[in-house]
Amino acid sequence: MSGIVQAARVAPKKIIIDCDPGIDDALAITLAHGSPELDIVGITTVGGNVDLAYTTDNALRLREFLGLPEVPITAGSEGALLRSRVNAAGVHGDLGLGEARLPEATLPVRAGHAADFIIETLKAAPGEITLVAIGPLTNIALALLKEPRIVGWAREFAILGGSYTRGNFSPAAEFNIAADPEAAAIVFGAGWTVTMIGLDVSRQALAVGKVVDRMRGMGRLGTDLLVPCVEFYGMVTAEEGPAIHDACAIAYLIDPTLIAVEPAVVEVETAGRFTSGMTVTHFDLGDRVPNALVGTTLDVPRFWDLVLGVYEDVARRIGVV
Ligand code: RIB
Numbered sequence: 001m002s003g004i005v006q007a008a009r010v011a012p013k014k015i016i017i018d019c020d021p022g023i024d025d026a027l028a029i030t031l032a033h034g035s036p037e038l039d040i041v042g043i044t045t046v047g048g049n050v051d052l053a054y055t056t057d058n059a060l061r062l063r064e065f066l067g068l069p070e071v072p073i074t075a076g077s078e079g080a081l082l083r084s085r086v087n088a089a090g091v092h093g094d095l096g097l098g099e100a101r102l103p104e105a106t107l108p109v110r111a112g113h114a115a116d117f118i119i120e121t122l123k124a125a126p127g128e129i130t131l132v133a134i135g136p137l138t139n140i141a142l143a144l145l146k147e148p149r150i151v152g153w154a155r156e157f158a159i160l161g162g163s164y165t166r167g168n169f170s171p172a173a174e175f176n177i178a179a180d181p182e183a184a185a186i187v188f189g190a191g192w193t194v195t196m197i198g199l200d201v202s203r204q205a206l207a208v209g210k211v212v213d214r215m216r217g218m219g220r221l222g223t224d225l226l227v228p229c230v231e232f233y234g235m236v237t238a239e240e241g242p243a244i245h246d247a248c249a250i251a252y253l254i255d256p257t258l259i260a261v262e263p264a265v266v267e268v269e270t271a272g273r274f275t276s277g278m279t280v281t282h283f284d285l286g287d288r289v290p291n292a293l294v295g296t297t298l299d300v301p302r303f304w305d306l307v308l309g310v311y312e313d314v315a316r317r318i319g320v321v
């Protein structure tokens with residue numbers, strides 16, 4: 001015995017990612033794929049940053065670029081339950097991945113609707129799969145309306161979304177919630193605990209100059225995906241850079257110690273003229289039962305150590321040319 005006790009390797013956490021790629025969605029999926037702590041068992045897409053056709057095409061392209069052919073990708077809802085479409089093409093580009101142009105996908109999207117995939121997959125493995133949503137919550141709400149029992153079948157449920165301070169779609173609301181407030185209200189009212197990684201956390205995850213410099217040294221992953229995405233996403237200087245929001249939700253699933261969370265009651269505003277989509281967050285519970293664990297602080301140095309270390313592993317796998 002060398003005296004070095006091998007850490008017992010726990011089985012990777014199985015996850016379904018519901019997303020709207022989207023620049024930060026792409027970085028989040030890359031992080032999830034590269035992490036030995038996670039096993040992506042499915043990806044579902046929703047209209048959000050750009051139209052469903054583009055979010056789905058981006059997911060299909062990313063799947064092959066990263067070498068994930070066995071992961072099923074199922075498309076879901078084009079738009080919100082009740083509201084007219086909004087998008088963030090001004091932030092992510094018309095095609096949704098900034099200046100990145102990944103090779104066309106050769107493998108098809110899985111037939112069926114994302115909500116049914118979520119229901120069927122969670123039902124087949126109750127208590128084993130974590131559901132993480134990093135786009136508008138329409139698919140999740142539809143799954144809940146069709147089969148409320150997914151609340152008990154999901155191992156855990158986390159989102160990138162919301163804010164207990166200020167929004168980014170409006171002063172009050174974060175984009176993923178504002179895009180479909182009725183869906184978000186259904187999700188937060190479903191009876192499970194929502195781990196809400198919101199802007200309060202993700203605005204700390206800034207891809208500043210030294211981060212992007214490391215990405216430049218990551219071969220095809222850097223030149224074909226990471227750098228053209230991040231440099232489109234926002235101005236990069238020594239101190240400033242775009243926040244890679246969605247990756248924070250994935251990082252939390254990899255290592256929950258990266259983000260401090262507090263129990264809270266979160267209610268979604270659906271009627272406010274100026275506050276629609278606001279996640280009204282009550283940290284002072286009183287006698288109320290919390291429906292959420294809300295992220296408050298990010299361990300920024302450890303976050304980037306994790307993210308860039310995983311990206312370098314992925315870069316080695318996909319090669320330099
Ligand atoms: O507010 C940030 C969120 O909105 C991220 O999920 C980003 O991809 C956009 O969908």
Ligand code: CA
Nearest residue numbers: 022025134135
């Ligand atoms: Ca997203």
